[in-house]
Amino acid sequence: MSSKEIMQVKDILLDRLLDEVTRIHYEDFRLMQICATKVAENRYEILYTFGKGYEWKHVRVTVSHEEKVPSITSIFETAYLYENEIHDLFGIQIEMMNYDFKGKLFRTGVQFPFA
Amino acid sequence: MAFTSYIGYALKNLFTKPSTEKYPAQPRQYEERYRGHIENDISKCILCGMCMRSCPSSAITVSKPAYSWKIRPFSCVQCRRCVEVCPVHCLSMHNAYTEPGPEKTEIVNSYSEEQIAKEIEKQKAMAAKIAAAKAAAAKAAEQ
Amino acid sequence: MADNSIKKISIVPFGPQHPVLPEPIHLDLVLQDEKVIDALPSIGFVHRGLEKLVEKRDFQEFVLIAERTCGICSFGHGLGYVEAIENIMDLQVPERAKFLRTMWAELARMHNHLMWLGLLGDAFGFESLFMETWRLRERVLDQLELTTGGRVIFSVNKVGGLRRDVTPAMLESIRNAVDSLEKDCRIVTDTFLGDHDVLSRMKGVGKLSPERAVELGCCGPFLRASGVRRDLRTTGYEAYGKLKFDPVISLDGDCYARCEVRIKELYQSMDLVKQCIEKMPEGEVAVPFKGNPDGECMVRIEQPRGEALYYVKANGTKFLTRYRNRTPTYSNIPGLIETIIGAELADVAMMILTIDPCISCTER
Numbered sequence: 001m002s003s004k005e006i007m008q009v010k011d012i013l014l015d016r017l018l019d020e021v022t023r024i025h026y027e028d029f030r031l032m033q034i035c036a037t038k039v040a041e042n043r044y045e046i047l048y049t050f051g052k053g054y055e056w057k058h059v060r061v062t063v064s065h066e067e068k069v070p071s072i073t074s075i076f077e078t079a080y081l082y083e084n085e086i087h088d089l090f091g092i093q094i095e096m097m098n099y100d101f102k103g104k105l106f107r108t109g110v111q112f113p114f115a
Numbered sequence: 116m117a118f119t120s121y122i123g124y125a126l127k128n129l130f131t132k133p134s135t136e137k138y139p140a141q142p143r144q145y146e147e148r149y150r151g152h153i154e155n156d157i158s159k160c161i162l163c164g165m166c167m168r169s170c171p172s173s174a175i176t177v178s179k180p181a182y183s184w185k186i187r188p189f190s191c192v193q194c195r196r197c198v199e200v201c202p203v204h205c206l207s208m209h210n211a212y213t214e215p216g217p218e219k220t221e222i223v224n225s226y227s228e229e230q231i232a233k234e235i236e237k238q239k240a241m242a243a244k245i246a247a248a249k250a251a252a253a254k255a256a257e258q
Numbered sequence: 259m260a261d262n263s264i265k266k267i268s269i270v271p272f273g274p275q276h277p278v279l280p281e282p283i284h285l286d287l288v289l290q291d292e293k294v295i296d297a298l299p300s301i302g303f304v305h306r307g308l309e310k311l312v313e314k315r316d317f318q319e320f321v322l323i324a325e326r327t328c329g330i331c332s333f334g335h336g337l338g339y340v341e342a343i344e345n346i347m348d349l350q351v352p353e354r355a356k357f358l359r360t361m362w363a364e365l366a367r368m369h370n371h372l373m374w375l376g377l378l379g380d381a382f383g384f385e386s387l388f389m390e391t392w393r394l395r396e397r398v399l400d401q402l403e404l405t406t407g408g409r410v411i412f413s414v415n416k417v418g419g420l421r422r423d424v425t426p427a428m429l430e431s432i433r434n435a436v437d438s439l440e441k442d443c444r445i446v447t448d449t450f451l452g453d454h455d456v457l458s459r460m461k462g463v464g465k466l467s468p469e470r471a472v473e474l475g476c477c478g479p480f481l482r483a484s485g486v487r488r489d490l491r492t493t494g495y496e497a498y499g500k501l502k503f504d505p506v507i508s509l510d511g512d513c514y515a516r517c518e519v520r521i522k523e524l525y526q527s528m529d530l531v532k533q534c535i536e537k538m539p540e541g542e543v544a545v546p547f548k549g550n551p552d553g554e555c556m557v558r559i560e561q562p563r564g565e566a567l568y569y570v571k572a573n574g575t576k577f578l579t580r581y582r583n584r585t586p587t588y589s590n591i592p593g594l595i596e597t598i599i600g601a602e603l604a605d606v607a608m609m610i611l612t613i614d615p616c617i618s619c620t621e622r
Contacts, residue, residue, distance in 0.1 A: 006345060007556050030475050033567055033584040049556065049567065054493055058556070078475050078592040081299075088302075099298070106302035106621070113307055121449040124442075134393050148407035148422070171315065171322045194322040194413050199421070 009047070009058040017061055018070050024050050024057065025075045032056060034072075034082035036090045038114065044092055048072070063092060065115075073098040081105070089114040145210040150193040152213050155184050157224040159205035166197035166206060182226035182234065188213040189220070266291055270603065274303050278381040278607040281617035285610075289603060297598045299591050305621040312581040317343060317551060317572070318417050320581065327583065328619035329410050330373065333366040334561040335583065335619070336415040338568035341495070341559070343417050346551040346572055353497075355419040355543045360497040361534040362402070362412060363559075364527040365432075369398040369410075370562035371524045372443075374614045375450070378517070381611045382459055390446050394439060401435045404428060419544025429535050436528050447521045460514040464597040464609045467511060476593035478564020478586050480613050483519045484511035490560035501533045513605075516612045550576050561586055563614050585619040 012020050029050035037045045039062075046069065048059045063069055071094050073079045083094045084105040091112035103111075136143065145151065162184065164177040174190035175197060177183075191213070198206045226234065268289050274282035282303035288296035308327055312320050325336035337359060344351060372395035379387030399409045405428050406412035414420050450456060466476070471484040481488060482505060489505035491498045506522040508515035551572035558567050564586030571580040590613045597609055 007554065009554075030472055032475065032589070033569075033582075035569055035580075035582040035584070037571055037580040037582075039579070047569070053488065054490070056558075078589070081588065081591060101300070104302075105300065106305045108302075108305060108307075114310055120445055124445045134396070146404045146407070148405070149403055150407045150413070169316065169319055171319055171326075192322070192326065192411075193408070195407070195421075196319060196322060 007058060009060050011060050011062075014061045014063060014067060014069065017059075018072065018075070020059055021048065021072050021075050024059070028052055029057070031072075031076040031079055031082075034079060034086065036086045036092060036114075038090065044090055046086065046092070065091060065093070068093045068095045070095055071097040088112070091115045143211075147210060149210040149212075150195055150208055151210045152188060152193070152208070153186060153191060153197060154207050154209055155186070155224050156205040156207070157184060157226065158230070159203050160184055160224070161203055161205075163202060165200045165202060169196050169200045171196065182231050184224045186222050187219065188222060267295075272606060276607070278377075278611060279615075280377060281615065283610070283615060283617050285598070285606075287598070287603065287606065292603050294598050294601050294603060294606065297595050299595060301591075301617065301621055303621070304618055308622045309581050309583065312578045314577070316576050317578050318576075320578070321415055321417065322413060324581070324583070325411055325413060325415070327622055328585075328616055330370050330616060331366070331561045331563060331566070331585075331619055332411045333362055333415075334559060334566060335568075336413075337363060337496075338557055338559050338566055338583070339570065339581065340415045340417050341557045342555045342568045342570040343551055343572075345555045345557060346553045346570065347417075347547060347549070349418050349545055349547055351419050352542045352545060353539045354423075354541045356497040357534050357538050358420055358424065358543065359415070360501070361432075361531055361538075362406065362414065363496070364530045364534070365398055365402060366412075367527045367562040368439075368524055368531075369395050369402070370614075371520045371527070372398065374520065374611075375447075375517070378608070378611045379450075382608050384450075384456070387446070387450060394443055394446065397435055397439055401432050404431060416544065418547050419542070421544075423543045429538065433532060433535050436531050440525065440528050443524065447524070451518065451521065456517075457514065459608070460512065460517065462512050462514075463605050464513045464601060464612065465511050466593060466597050470596060471511070471593060474592045474596055475589040476564075477589055478561070478614075479506075479516060479519045479523060480564065480590050480593060482507045483515040485509040488565075490558055490565050495557075495559060497534065497537075500537060501530055503530055513608060513612045520614070550574055551578070563587060563616055564590065583619070583622055585616065585622075587613070587616045587620045590615075591620075 029052045032049040032051045035047050039045055042064045044063050046061050046063060050057050069092060071083055077098060080097050080099040083097055084101045086092050087094050088103055088106040088108065089112065162177050162179050167175045167177045171194055172190050172192045174187045176185040195208050198208050270287045270289055272285040272287050273279050274284045284300045286298045287294050308323060311323055315323060321336050321340055324339040325332045327335050372391045376388040376391035402412060403409050405424050406414045414422050466484050468484045468486050471481050472486060485507055487505050487507050492505060503526055506519050506526055508519050552574035554571040556567060556569040558565055566586055567584040569582040570578060573579045594610065594613050598606055601609060
């Protein structure tokens with residue numbers, strides 16, 4: 001199987017993120033992971049993966065350091081670990097987390113090592 | 116009952132010999148494939164540096180000017196990658212692991228006197244060849 | 259949340275150094291007398307930034323680094339990574355390589371579960387169980403040493419197949435070892451599951467309902483112990499589609515159920531190894547390929563501890579843009595917190611052990 005068949009990503013705008021995630025939540029999906037990727041200088045992709053049984057779907061937003069990403073912890077309570085990780089490693093600002101570790105989840109030697 | 120079946124097992128344990136080995140007295144028998152340590156046959160080595168570039172833990176240092184091949188055995192992770200990439204097959208994996216020691220040592224394999232002399236001669240020959248080729252090219256360009 | 263009218267509230271730091279914890283995880287336990295009313299996890303003591311290294315190392319070489327994320331699930335990490343690359347490059351791995359990968363993955367599961375059972379026994383003072391299971395585990399490790407050359411880090415995967423083939427004599431040796439292991443394991447595990455002390459310590463402790471387990475994103479034996487039939491091996495990656503097995507589940511959702519699921523999985527793995535050896539096809543173990551990957555892919559595989567995700571983004575050069583590994587323990591932590599709340603302080607150590615935590619892979 002080629003990678004296109006396995007992984008279909010829906011690219012959305014940042015201000016549509018919470019609406020989209022809420023819709024996915026009503027479809028009984030669970031959060032599988034959130035991960036950030038540095039694609040260019042000050043350009044980051046955040047990939048959200050949701051699963052239901054053996055199905056899965058991916059949602060992607062592209063952000064920069066200046067933008068504030070809304071936290072999805074109000075919808076999926078377990079997202080706080082992933083969001084804190086993204087903040088600690090990439091320096092992406094995430095707003096309104098239910099547990100904000102303030103950059104202390106990963107005790108890294110340098111600040112934002114993956115940025 | 117579970118307990119009764121275990122009594123036999125416990126008694127067996129009591130009268131069998133220990134499952135550990137008396138290590139320093141009785142040396143460990145390694146399997147043939149066991150990845151223990153890397154050895155370099157320096158007489159075949161061409162100091163190309165492929166092993167140095169592909170080492171995941173940067174344990175190997177190859178220096179062409181000093182005619183030496185160095186490995187830090189305590190940094191080596193025994194992945195066998197260098198053996199696979201070596202173009203002249205001078206590296207080999209042996210199945211006994213590095214003996215523990217009081218300090219982190221470095222193993223240095225250097226070219227012998229004859230090898231160095233041969234290498235210098237080779238380089239000289241190569242330089243002469245290049246010079247000749249250049250002169251020929253310059254001559255051809257003039258005409 | 260806490261009722262502050264009662265003033266006997268104290269916060270007990272649990273970890274990162276604790277006798278039962280093999281690896282550093284820290285929990286702040288809010289106690290009301292002896293009862294845990296809230297817990298806050300904090301990780302990040304062993305973060306090594308291995309994912310960043312992918313930008314500096316050749317993608318073929320990175321298999322070796324991906325494997326070294328963790329000592330116990332090392333084979334799975336290598337497998338997930340190469341599968342992602344193979345999907346991007348559209349490589350067809352030979353059948354024999356698929357069967358061998360499946361066999362080694364199951365052997366790794368066996369040694370993981372035996373090791374976990376020993377650690378659990380150690381956590382609640384069952385020292386002889388620790389000795390017994392680790393001695394049994396040694397036989398699995400010996401077979402791995404014989405076939406792959408490594409005891410816990412096998413380094414047999416490469417992009418496009420395997421680095422090493424096995425001989426028929428080795429397969430025979432594995433079969434014999436598994437047969438004799440099964441006989442001895444039965445005695446130990448039957449004693450463990452039927453033991454009065456174990457039952458009184460574990461029955462009804464740390465319950466998690468299936469609805470909550472799914473909602474919190476739990477995975478692996480932790481989830482199956484709550485009665486959810488989800489095992490990624492049934493999706494048939496590698497050679498699992500050609501083997502006969504049924505996911506092990508238990509309906510209770512307590513600590514005892516988690517032990518039961520893992521112990522049954524141990525025998526299931528033995529059966530799968532034997533099936534693999536029986537159906538092992540002949541032929542090549544690797545396919546040659548040219549070029550560099552370009553594209554992205556996420557694969558998921560069932561590790562001994564649960565579902566693990568591997569995301570690879572390549573850009574057409576020999577260095578990848580991103581490698582991301584979401585390990586089972588990472589998504590089990592919220593579930594662990596849920597089970598701890600409401601438990602006695604003395605049971606916390608055991609509960610942490612029943613999710614089979616692996617902190618090194620969690621932090622990478």
